[in-house]
Structures are given as structure tokens and as C-alpha cells.
Amino acid sequence: MYLNCKTFFSYRYGTFSTEQLVAAGTDAGASSLAITNINNTADAWDFVQYCHSAGIHPVLGTEIRNGDHFCYLLLAKNNTGFLHINRFLTEHLQAKKPFPARPVMDDSVWVVYALGMAAPAQLSLNELIGVQPTEVNKLFGIDLSAYSTKFVVRQPVTFQDRTFYSVHRLLRAIDKNIVLSKQEDKHKAAIHEYFMPMTTIMEQFKQYPQIVTNTLRVMECCEIQMDFKVDKNKQAFTASKEDDRILLEKLAMDGLHYRYGSRNKQAHERMLKELKIINDLQFNAYFLIAWDVLRYARDRRFFYVGRGSGANSIVAYCLQITDVDPIQLDLYFERFLNPYRTSPPDFDIDFSWKDRDEIIDYILKRYGKDHVALLGMHTTFQRRAIVRELGKVYGLPKAEIDRLSRGEYNTNDNNHRQIIRFGDLIKDFPNHVSIHPGGMLISELPIAQYTALEMPPKGFPTTQIDMFVAENVGLFKLDILSQRGLGHIKDTIELVREHHQVDLDIHQVEKFKKDPKVAAQIRSADTIGCFYIESPSMRGVLRKLRCDDYLTLVAASSIIRPGVGSSGMMQQYIWRFHNPEKFEYLHPVMKELLEETYGVMVYQEDVIKVAHYFGGLDMGEADILRRAMSGKYRGNKEMKRLEQQFFRNCEERGHPEKVAREVWRQIESFGGYSFSKAHSASFAVESYQSLYLKTYYPVEFMVAVINNFGGFYSRELYFQQLKKAGADVQAPCVNNSEYLTDLKEGKVFVGFIHVQHLEQQFVEKLLAERVRNGAYLHLQDFIERTEVGIEQLNLLIKVGAFRFTGRTKKQLLWEGNFLQVHMEDHVPERQALFAEEPVSFELPMLPDNDREDMMKEMEMMGFPIGNVFELVDDDLGRYPLAKELPGLLGKEVLVLGYLVCTKETMTREKRELMHFGTFLDAAGDWLDTVHFPEAARKWPFQGRGFYRLKGRVIEEFGVYSVMVGEMEKVGLKPVG
Structure with a gap:
């Protein structure tokens, strides 16, 4: 009976999650459900899996609407019907043209019109009329005998109950950008659009048993098949999988000679081992497609950086997909591929923001628009946005909405209480489809077999399904990312060629690593404009580590991430780096696994090793743990199971409970922020390229940074x-x-x-x-x-x-x-x-x-051409400069700084707000400040400009800053 069900993927309309819809259908006694979200099929495959788990027969379809006007339902009789539905949606959504009053569909799709919208005598074999239980009285006077097979029950399901009917109304008002009092009936669903009990529906249609029978027949004849998790990417790059194997082996061996020469036995053995696993897991085409894209990029003189777990692979290195030598860095092979892994390794390939669109266009043309699309993602309603939207719906003035968005509620105010109540219910609802930062799908069968496609402002076809649904179906993304740092590099090289007649080879990274001037540049943290290593936090880490080599830079690129930083392990790493003989490892196994990183889990590979060798998880389980840490695993049920298994294994192995709990705490702290070592190594390669250009061509480099409008x-x-x-x-x-x-x-x-x-x-x-x-x-x-x-x-x-x-x-x-x-x-x-x-x-x-x-x-x-300090209304001579702070350690100082940026953070124990400040002094040098909670409350920042700061000089690992006790803003000299 329920052939018109919607979830919250009917954006700003439905209120069920997909799982909740199926559960509610089960409670209502349904044996079959049809999902028909408005103009999209975003959660169709999740719906199928939930239905199978609940023992419910799933039917896939969509509800077609032009604005507020209901046109018809489309229900897929089979996978071909679902393909036609997705193509139909794609055609109209991409062209942004209205849907027709009567669609042209073959017999693989049921078309269901609302009662009164079509005459039964004019309907084709696959066209039906849906009658809502509230419309049964309209059947009186209609001669059904001649067209008894043309009518079905259509009970729309949009919300759970009256509370969620209110949520639905609020969502509709948000969508229309109107106050609730201006809402009209046509803007919203009818109040009866919930899971009306089956007994009630049967009672309503007791005089029309044929309609009930028709409905059951229609639902039963719809059958969708899907082999989940089975690879559905393009299966062969060449004419066959065997040809792919031969070509990949030839290219890899040619690249092996280019990278290592002809006598490196270790590299040759690892190459053969990887090629066998790649072939056994049938990932040859994935590697060849990446190679093909980058061959095109090189031909077009586009700069790129290959990142992701693929950089753990010597095959990827020899194909020039990455510039990271996995043997030099001892990159963990199982992080790349292992027999437990069902998805291909990630190739995150960064291009200049100016070149990325051409690369995407090449992939679309090379592999066919029916088989290629950008991956979609769903932006969700979050707390501050919800408050602002609901504030407008309730007609509150802007000043009041601003206060609410800061958490300043008046619990005696009914509007405020309603905003809190309904805001909690709406949080995490999908708001609209957007574009994944870089994911592209290249499928064997047409993409429309799995999803409809939209055309966001970017101008490339984009899937309605997100990364999680795609991977569950068996479609694995290739990440084609854009990055302004590569624009800096490309433009600098062109400026150097134009003004110095020098043609630089920016891929001579090994030469850059050994350059003493580049090493000195890193050691002094003179890295402004250089990719990933220019922020105040990163410059601080470089100075604390006295970093001047590649391996230390790789580690620095990872320990700066929030996962390591928030656990307190960043500070531990730096201390242990300088005091390698003064600490003890948590456990002998930890020393064996983590000696390179002083017992600190810095990389994803470290966590996998610890989970496997210390915690006894197998490689398949460790890979799930890795995916959870990188934000690529949805749901935490499996994580809870792994946690329990980890502690059981530790107990069986005799590990002390206290040690096991500390190890798990460090694993958990990585959250969604950890890097693979290969990822950090790839970042460090690009950092060295930027550093070399900044060291030898600083003017050209900074002009390029300015012209690419990117940076911290x-x-x-x-x-x-x-x-x-x-x-x-x-x-x-x-x-x-x-x-x-x-x-x-x-x-x-x-x-x-x-x-x-x-x-x-x-x-x-x-x-x-x-x-x-x-x-x-x-x-x-x-x-x-x-x-x-x-x-x-x-x-x-x-x-x-x-x-x-x-x-x-x-x-x-x-x-x-x-x-x-x-x-x-x-x-x-x-x-x-x-x-x-x-x-x-x-x-x-x-x-x-x-x-x-x-x-x-x-x-x-937004900036002066001259020296900005000429504007300050103060005597510069009375203030010490940043370079003088080492001689004033522990003393109270009064300094003058021009604000560059601030960073907010919370104290670990009391969760109080504090700040780190970054200023320039009158000599143009960096002046760093720390503002603990009391000072942050008493002396807040007041925007850009000059500040007089009073505080004590402190030092950490050779880096000096001022712990501010008082701060005031200084004005500008009067003009005249």
C-alpha cells in the first residue's frame, strides 16, 4: 500500500532517515515499501539494504514534481526501469527544464498519476492512477468495472507523527524562505501523510478490493537486483583484463629502470610482489586509468602531486603517479594493498586550480559521459545554520537571531524553546546535494544504472549518491583535486623562465632535499607561501624540531594534524625527538613497532601496525580501523565491535589493562584527522618544491602566491x-x-x-x-x-x-x-x-x-604599499623587537605588534576559550603570543590593527613568545 514513501532526501520536505522509514514500515506491518523521494534517488541503495535486513520487499522509484506541483510517481519494475528513471531525472535536472505532464516510459517503469490528473481510458499499459485513502469518496460515480486494473492505493508517507509534521512545515518554510504564518496549503504535505495503519487503509478500500489487489500486484512485480561491494568500476583499460596485466607490467618495469636503474634487487622483488597482488585483486585498470590521466597532464605541462595510500606502492612510483619512494621511506606495504582489501587504494591527485577542470573534461571525453561523473555529497543542517533559518521562519529580528546563533537563549521565550526543540530534530538532515571535493567515478555500466546525475554550477555531471553509497554499491572514486599550491609552483617557473631565461626542472626533489640553503630555509621556518608549512602552528613545529631534512618534515606534516595534536602526543613527540634516551616505551612491542617515531603513533600505518601486532586485530579489521580514522567509514557499530575485540585480544596476550587502555586512547584520538605516511611524504615533496623556489627566486615565488589567491x-x-x-x-x-x-x-x-x-x-x-x-x-x-x-x-x-x-x-x-x-x-x-x-x-x-x-x-x-608601521600613533623606539625576546626570557615586557591572525582553541581540562596570536613587529619579524582564558576574556581582540601587549616572555623548545596578561589596541596617527 505504501508506494509513495519519502525520506529526508526529499530535501527540506521529508523527515524520516532511510533506516527510520524502513523500521516504521515494519512496525506498520508492511511487507513491501517503495521509496519515492522528490526528483532524486540518492538513498535508493541504502533503502534496498535496510529492506532486505528487515525482510521487506523494496521498490525503487521517485516522485516527480515541478516546484510544489505533484506530477506523478515513477516505479522501477526492474534494474532497467531504474536506469530509465535515473536517465529521465538526469535529462531534466541537468537542463533545468520542467518535467513533462506525461512522461515517455517503456514497460520497465510504472507511471502513477494522482486521482483526477488522467482519464483511465487514455492510459497506456504501464500507467496507473493512485488513490489516497482520503480520496475514496471521490470514486463514487466512477465506473471502475471497465478500468479496474488501472487504480492503485497511494498512501503518501512523509513524516512520522504530528511532531514531525511540524518539522516538515518548518522545513517547507525554510525552503520557501517565508515566515510560517505565510505558508499556504500547496507549500506543504497533507496532515495524513504518515504510516496509516494497514487495517485503516483496508477499511477505507473495503468496497474496492480490486484496487488493493492491483496495488499488491504492482509492488510484487517490481524486482531490483544488486550485488553489493562487487567492483563496478571500469573493468578494463585496454581490450581485455589480460591485456591490462601485460601493459601494466611493461609500464611498471620501464618505470623501475627509470627510478632505480637496472640492478636494484629489492625494488625488483617488491615490484613483482605488488604486480601479482594488483592483478589478483583485479585493480590493473585502476592503475592504468590513473597513469593515462597523468600522461595527459604531463603532455599538457600540468603540474600534479599524487597522494593517498597509492603512494605506498612502488608500482605507482614507477608509473610516475607519485614522487614518493616507498623503499626510501619504508612505507608499510599492507597499508597499500592486502588480501583483505576489497576497494582499490586511493590515488588523490592534486592539480593546479587552473588546470583541474581540463583534466576532468579529459576524463569525461576519454571514458564517455555515460560512464563518468563527479561524486556528490550531502551538506547537512548544522546547529548555527538551523538557528538562523528557524529564527527567520519565526520572524525574529536579525539582532535576536545573532544572539541565538551564539547560544544566548531565553528559555522563557516560547519561540526560543521551539527553535531549540525543533533544531535538535532537524540537525544532520541533508540540506542539498553538493560536490565531493575531488571524487570521480568511472563505471563499466552506465552511471545511471546506480544514480541520477545533476549539474551543479561547476558544470560537470554530479551523482546524487555520496561516497558511502557509491562504495557500498561497488563504485570506487578516483580523487582529482585542485590545489593553489601547485598554481604557485607553475606560475613561479613561468616567471623564472620569462625573467631569468632559466628552465627549471621542479621534479629534482632529491637535489632539493640535499640543498643546504633549502635546509636553512626550513630550519628558520621562513616558509610563508609554501604549501602546507606556512601556518603559524606549522612554522612553530618546524622551529621546535629544528627541522632541516626530509624525514623530519614528513613527520612534522603529520604531527601537526588535530588527531595527534589533541591527544597530547605532538608535544610528546617533540620532547622525545630532543630527548631520545630519557623516555620509556609503553610496551616492548611498541618499541619494536614505533622506534622511528619515538613510540608515538604519528601515521595511519602506525595505528594499523599497533592494532595488528599489539592488539591482535587481523588485517581486514585493521583496515576498517584505518578507514574510520580517515573519515571514510560510515557508522560506529563496527568500531565498537573492534574496540571490544581489541581489549579481549590484549587480555589474552597478557597486556596490562592500563597500557591497553592508553594505547586505545591514542588510537581513538586520531579521529578523522590522521595522515598516512605516504600522504605526509607527498605533502613534504611539494613543500620542498615550493621551498626551493622561495629560496632561489623569492620575488617571483611571492608574486605567484599572490596571483593564485591561496594560502593561509x-x-x-x-x-x-x-x-x-x-x-x-x-x-x-x-x-x-x-x-x-x-x-x-x-x-x-x-x-x-x-x-x-x-x-x-x-x-x-x-x-x-x-x-x-x-x-x-x-x-x-x-x-x-x-x-x-x-x-x-x-x-x-x-x-x-x-x-x-x-x-x-x-x-x-x-x-x-x-x-x-x-x-x-x-x-x-x-x-x-x-x-x-x-x-x-x-x-x-x-x-x-x-x-x-x-x-x-x-x-x-586592503593593504598599504609602504611600511604600515608609519601609521601607528606611538613611539616605536620604546618597544623591544621579536629578535630581542631570547635575552628577555622570563621577564615582563611591553611589545607592539601588527595583528596578522589569531587561532582559537579550548583548554584540555576546563574547556575554556584561549587564543594564540601572530603579529608582525616593526622590523617585519614574527611576534607570537599566548592568551590564556583569563586574559582572553578580559582583553579580547578587536579586529585588524596595532596592539600594545604586556606579558612575560616564555620559551618552548627554542621558540619564544609572549604570554599576554594585558592588551590594548593602538590607534593611527591623525592625517595632516
């Missing part, structure tokens, strides 16, 4: 670093600047893109005219040639873009406004028969003010 810090900080590298930074100029920041004749000209409110279309016109007819001669020439409007002209004048004229900004503003008004009938110089002198002016002296100019630059670009 603001544009202001990167321009400050550019100046510190010795660059002569110039304000935008109409005769020298480009749209992006550029090098010209030894100077760096700020790009027009940084001038707020300056229109890109006008800048393109300005630049095109300059290319066609040469440099601008004077202000009048510029106005005539570009036909600039007064607002855009004033922006350029105020930012100093006409300083080549020799006139002050005030004079130029007066002149520009005069010319705009009085030159309407003037013939432009380039159109006149005879050269004309520009209009001349006798202007009074209107001098510029340097501080006023800097303030205007900050207003218009």
Missing part, C-alpha cells in the same frame, strides 16, 4: 613578505600594471584586480587599448582613448595609477572631473587631422599627504 594569510601579509624579499613594490599604474600582479623592469606592479570596485571589464578595455596604441601620454589621452566613466577614473587616480604625469592626486582629481564635463565635443587626439596640444590648466599647489595616501590604499586595496 591575507594578501596584505604576502605583499609584506614580497617587500621583505627585496622587491620594489609599486602601486597600480595605467602604463605598467596588468590585471594580475606582474614583474616589469625589476619592479613589481600591483595588479588592478586588487583595487576594490574597479570593474574587470573596464580593466580589460584599458589593457587592450594600451596594447593596440601604446602607453598613455597623459590624463586627457587616457580619458579620450578609454572613454572611462568618472567613478572608475577617480578610483585609478586615488590609488596613484597616474603618478607618471608628475601631478598630485588632488590636482588629477580636479583635472579629471573638469575634463569629463568640458570635453564632450572635443575631437580625440588620435582622430584629429592635426596634432593638438592637450587642454592645459593652471592649478594651485595641492600636495599629497603620505599617510593619507597609505590610508587610502588600505581602504581601496
